Amino acid sequence: QVQLQESGPGLVKPSETLSLTCTVSSGSISSYYCTWIRQPPGKGLEWIGFIHSSGNTNYNPSLKSRVTISIDTSKNQFSLKLTSVTAADTAVYYCARLLGYSFDSWGQGTLVTVSS
Amino acid sequence: ESVLTQSPGTLSLSPGERATLSCRTSQSVMSNYLAWYQQKPGQAPRLLIYGASSRATGIPDRFSGSGSGTDFTLTISRLETEDFAVYYCQQYGGPPGITFGQGTRLEIK
Numbered sequence: 001q002v003q004l005q006e007s008g009p010g011l012v013k014p015s016e017t018l019s020l021t022c023t024v025s026s027g028s029i030s031s032y033y034c035t036w037i038r039q040p041p042g043k044g045l046e047w048i049g050f051i052h053s054s055g056n057t058n059y060n061p062s063l064k065s066r067v068t069i070s071i072d073t074s075k076n077q078f079s080l081k082l083t084s085v086t087a088a089d090t091a092v093y094y095c096a097r098l099l100g101y102s103f104d105s106w107g108q109g110t111l112v113t114v115s116s
Numbered sequence: 117e118s119v120l121t122q123s124p125g126t127l128s129l130s131p132g133e134r135a136t137l138s139c140r141t142s143q144s145v146m147s148n149y150l151a152w153y154q155q156k157p158g159q160a161p162r163l164l165i166y167g168a169s170s171r172a173t174g175i176p177d178r179f180s181g182s183g184s185g186t187d188f189t190l191t192i193s194r195l196e197t198e199d200f201a202v203y204y205c206q207q208y209g210g211p212p213g214i215t216f217g218q219g220t221r222l223e224i225k
Contacts (some may be wrong), residue, residue, distance in 0.1 A: 045161065045204055047214040061212045094160055101208035102151035104172060106160035 002027035004095045004107035012089075012114050018082040022095030022107060025076070029053060033098035034071060034078040038091040039109075046091075050098055051078055085114045118143045120205055120217035128225040135192040137220045139205030144185050149208040152181055152190045155219075156201045164203075165190060192222075200224050 008020035022034065035050040049059035051069045059067050063082070071078040082089060092111050096103040119142040129135055139150070147168040153161035163172040165181035168188055178193040192199055205217040 044218045045206075045216040047212075047216070049213075058213050060214075096160075100166065101149045102163055102166040102172075102206065103153075103161070104163050104166075106162075109160050 002097055002105045004097065004105055006093060006095050006107045006110040008110060008112070010111060010113060012085055012112060013116050014086055014114055015084055018080070018085050018089060018093075018112055018114075020080045020093055020095075020110065020112070021077055022079070023075075023077050024097075028073075029071065029076050029078065030073055034069070035096045035098045035103065036069060036080045037094045037096055037103070038089075039094070040088075040091045048080065048082075048093075087114050090114045117212060118145075118207060118209075118215055120207055120215055122203075122205060122217035122220045124220060125218075126221045126223060128223050129195055130225045131195050131197055133195050135190075135195055135199070135222060137190040137192075137203055137222070139183075139188045139190070139217050141186045141188070141207055145188075145207050145209070147184050150181075150183070150188050151206045151208075153204045153206065154199075154201045155204065161204060195222075197224070 003025045005023050012018045030053040033050040036048040049069050051057045051071050066083045068081045090113050092109040094109045095107045097105040121140045123138045150168040152165040155161040169181045180191045182189050202219045202221050204219050
């Protein structure tokens, strides 16, 4: 079973850039879609976007202008950058594997708080 | 934009009872593109059902999914204490790409 682990700062200042990395173990990230999903405290799930090992990306239109997802297959990692963050971006951020049309493997999630 | 509406918002039942959770989509969805997840406090969501009716690996057979078009259902035949959690449906495809329902909280009565 593939395992995913998010890493990155837990606190980001308003207007700055949120940066997270997902490291995948027990499997290669090639040939499936690597995805970021977030969940504000006490709220539901929001898909942010995904990237394929080929480099193809797809982003949620509501975040597209601020999001970049990149991939490093040599390290079995993929990353998220979200620019110009506000308090509304405070959330638990999950990385997940999209296999087919659903998410079969998830990281444990990492809480990112936007605050000065 | 495709919207997924789950009902009820909260469902209060007792262990041993049957739970029926609904997910209605604003646009018709191919069955392959509909999934269900369970989330417990402090944990990541866990895939239960994919393709509207196929159980994911390791999911007990008391969980079943059904439906087509715009109406989908997750049924838990006999509730066990570990089943009390929040459940989300998820759709792949259509703008904005991937969407989740707002969730149904299943609580112990």
